[in-house]
Every structure is written in C-alpha cells, then in structure tokens.
Amino acid sequence: MPFAEKSKQQGAEVITLAENEKALIAMASQGDQGAFQKLYQMNLGKVYALCLRLTGTTHHAEEATQEVFVTVWKKLKTFKGQSSFSTWLHSLSRNTAVSYMRRHRKWKEIILRRDDEAPDVEQVAEQPADFGLLDRLLPRLPAQARMVFVLHAIEGLRHEEIAKTLKISTATSKVHFHRAKTLLTKWVDTL
C-alpha cells in the first residue's frame, strides 16, 4: 500500500479510536457500566504498569489499580476534556497509587519498625519472567527511592512536583533519586 494511503488510513483509525473513547466516556459518566468496562479494558495495561512500578509488588499493584478505576467511576463526571482522557487518567493513577502506598506503609513501619527497607527476595521473585530488566530491578528498590525514580525517570515529573506529590522536600527527592540510580547501576553491573 502506498505510504500516503497508509498514513491516511492510520490517521482515520486514530480519529475513530478517539471518537469511540469520547462516546464511551459520555456513556460511562451517565452510569453505563458496560461502557465503563470497555474504558477499563482499553486503559488497564497502562494504569497497571504505573501502579506496579510505584508499589513494587503485584499484590499492591492490583489493589491500587482497582482503586484507580473505582475513583475514575466516581470522578468521571468531573472530566471536562481540558486535557486528553489518558493524561487525566494517568495523573489520577499516579495520585491514587501514591496515596495507596502512604496508607499501606503505616502499619508495616509501626509494627516492624522498618523504614523504607527493600522488599524480600521472595517478593522480587514474583515478577514474571518476560518483564524487562528495569521492571525486574525496580521492586528491589526501597519504597521511597523507587517511587521517586519512577516519577522522575519514567513519568518525567520534576523534583519539585514529586516533592509536592510525596510530601517531601525537593532536596529529599533528589537524594532518593540518586540512591535509586546508584543501586540500579550497581545491580546492573553485577549481572
């Protein structure tokens, strides 16, 4: 197929997808669960990837992902289209996952007096064999360092934004990032 025709076809497909998403959002915000489930299926992969990288375990990632979509269901009427749906959803996913981590660290720190320790080797072994190198190493990072690394290096947030999201100082965010990078570099070097 000539390139110009192929581009035109791909462009038309993108427009159709966007119109489809817009229709689903409109229907879901009126209470149509079938439409919402389709939105869920279309966006599950990206939301789960973000939750997994931030939380570090499949168990927490699944719970955080569920919380994201329950929140989306509740807040869908507030989405007015100022940004793209995926941008809005991504921001909501990030905040929900961070909030989830904040709640789930509390008991662990209190009961076992652990503060930002790396997870057990067994938790790391949970990762599927087909994960990329970075996705296999991220769970080994201490929680705060992992969240800062994911938010800065993968999500592209500035340290000032990360500081606000995680309720830490900008300097602390930079320290955590440096720690994460040092650990990742060391682990890659020993592979």
Next chain:
Amino acid sequence: MKDINQLLNNELENINEALQPENDLWPGIEHAINHGSDKTWITFNKPATALAASILVAALISMLVILKPGSTAIDTEVLQALSVLQKNHAGNLQSLMVDYQERSPSYPDWEVEMQQLEEAEALLYNALLEDPNNMALLELLRQIQDKQIALLNMVYAPRLTTI
C-alpha cells in the same frame, strides 16, 4: 560506567508502556461500584472476608509445621500453637459475622482499618514463622486480633451513650 548508564537509558527508552495483571481485576471493581464502597477490600479474586484470610493463614501454618525443614521440637510446638490460635480467631470472627450479617456498619471507612489490621496480622505471621519463639511478636499478634474483634463490635454494635 558509561556503558551501564547507556544500558539504563536504553531500558528507560524501551520500557513497556503497558503491563497486564495476572488476576482479573474487574469483578472487584464492579463489586465496589455496585456496593458504593470506596475500597475494593472485598474482591472476588482474593479471600472475600477476614475470616477466609484467617483460615488460609491457619492452613499455611499447619502445612509449614509439617514441611518446614530443620524445625526443632520447640519450634514445631509453637507453630502448632500458632495454628490453633489462628483457628480460634477465625472461629470468633465467623461467629461475629453471623451475628451481624443483618446489620449495617455504623461508619463507612471501617474496611480500610480492617484491611490495615489484616496486613499487620499477615506481617506478624510472616515474622513469627521466621522467629517462632519471639514472645513480643506473639503478643503483638494477639493485640491485632483483639483489635479486629473490637473493630467489628464497634462498627456493627456501637454502644449507646447514656446521659
């Protein structure tokens, strides 16, 4: 060092945008939406109640008593006692849930607290499996279980204040 940095940068550039969970998450989401719950503490792809989680932990401990290599006689006794403790706790929770099944909770966010208590309980069990003779951990576990019972009582049978 430059090669490793380059490798990391390559990994970042080529990272998968999407990953798929192993479990089907939709039933838990659908349940939370239809029951007006903020949290998916009760999900269909995990134990549905604190009771089921307690029974699973009891079964796990029982298995470990049989299978754990290198266990001493004292460790085995303690682990067996732990299993009995957990079964008793599961029984207590079951009784309460039967008593309260027709009632509505007195405040909506109690499931968050229960989830935190369950997670603390699970962490303590993990710690005790590694260090069965740790009395401080055992005492903490009892306190957490008491808190679970107290929470259920408070949520479903709050005491009336008297003037």
